[in-house]
Structure formats: C-alpha cells, structure tokens
Amino acid sequence: MRAAALMQTPHRVLRSLRKRVGRRGVFLLILGIGKTCWGISFIVDPPAADGLQLLTSLCSLRHWAWLWIVVGLVTAGSAFLRIGRDWAGFVAALIPPTVWAIAYLAAAVSGEYSRGAFVALWYLTSHVGVIMWAATVPEHSVPPVPRRPGKGNAA
Structure with missing residues (x-):
C-alpha cells in the first residue's frame, strides 16, 4: 500500500501544478524549460554558426546562448503569474526566435x-x-x- 501511495505522489504534484498554472501556464512552463535547455546546449556544445553570421559578427554563440537562457527563465517564471500578467512570458518567448529568424533571413538575402x-x-x-x-x-x-x-434522470 505504501508503494502505491508513493507512486501517486508525482501524479498529485503534477495535477496540483497544472491546476495552479492553468493551460496558458503549462504552455509557458514547457516553452520556458525548452528555451533554457536550448540556450544551455549552445554553451555546452556550440553548434556550427551557419546562417548566423549577423549574430556572430556581434558576439559569439556562447554569448547569444544567454539570450535563450534568460528568456527561458522569464517565460517559465511567467507561468506562475495570473492570466493577464503572464504577458511578459509571451513577449519574452518571442525574442529569440525572432532574432534567429532575422539572422537567417539576412543570411539568405546576402547569399551566405x-x-x-x-x-x-x-x-x-x-x-x-x-x-x-x-x-x-x-x-x-x-x-x-x-x-x-x-x-x-430524464434525457
């Protein structure tokens, strides 16, 4: 019986967390964790900078990794805010992919x-x-x- 109670604990925690943050919060939490992990990957094992010359002309990808990490933390943290106040998480989440899209578009236009x-x-x-x-x-x-x-009951 004790093992069954221990197995239910993670489910209770997840249910409680889902109830606390709601659907929007779950999205922000998943997105924030993903962006943070993506940024950490740039520090641990930086990828080739193909197409990101616009960014690497300003600083290394290791430095740009911190954009992903900070934004990921802001996004994940916003998951715990009330609806209407969680807007900062959505705005923050837009920044890195927009910057990367601009860099890749510039690389395509320039032929790089x-x-x-x-x-x-x-x-x-x-x-x-x-x-x-x-x-x-x-x-x-x-x-x-x-x-x-x-x-x-009559149907």
Whole structure:
C-alpha cells in the first residue's frame, strides 16, 4: 500500500501544478524549460554558426546562448503569474526566435546561407506564430464535457 501511495505522489504534484498554472501556464512552463535547455546546449556544445553570421559578427554563440537562457527563465517564471500578467512570458518567448529568424533571413538575402529563408520561415511559423496564437487563447475557452444523465434522470 505504501508503494502505491508513493507512486501517486508525482501524479498529485503534477495535477496540483497544472491546476495552479492553468493551460496558458503549462504552455509557458514547457516553452520556458525548452528555451533554457536550448540556450544551455549552445554553451555546452556550440553548434556550427551557419546562417548566423549577423549574430556572430556581434558576439559569439556562447554569448547569444544567454539570450535563450534568460528568456527561458522569464517565460517559465511567467507561468506562475495570473492570466493577464503572464504577458511578459509571451513577449519574452518571442525574442529569440525572432532574432534567429532575422539572422537567417539576412543570411539568405546576402547569399551566405542558401537554407536561411527556409529556416527563417520555420522559426516564424513554428515558434513565433505558435507563441502569438497561444498568447491569445483564453484560459477557459473549451466548454465543459457534457455529462451523461444519471439513473432516474430524464434525457
């Protein structure tokens, strides 16, 4: 019985966390953790800077990694704010993919990186677009699941 109680604890914690932060908060928390991890990866094992010449002309990718990390922490932290006050997390989340999209687009236009336009569109759609859409989703926009009538209730 003790093992069963221990196994339920993580589920209770997750349920409590989900209830505390809501749908928007869960999105911000996942996004923030992802951005933070992405930034850390640039420090631990920096990738090739193909297409990012605009950024690397200003400073190294290790320095740009801190943009992802700080923004990730702000985004994750905003998950715990009330709806309406969580806007900073959505704004912060937009910054790195927008900067990367601009850098890749500049590389494509200059001819330095032929794939740049495709990568820029990928950042603009799968990152910027999704974040902008999620920012407009109200916390409780889905109607409750209809309940089946119980015994003795006329349907």
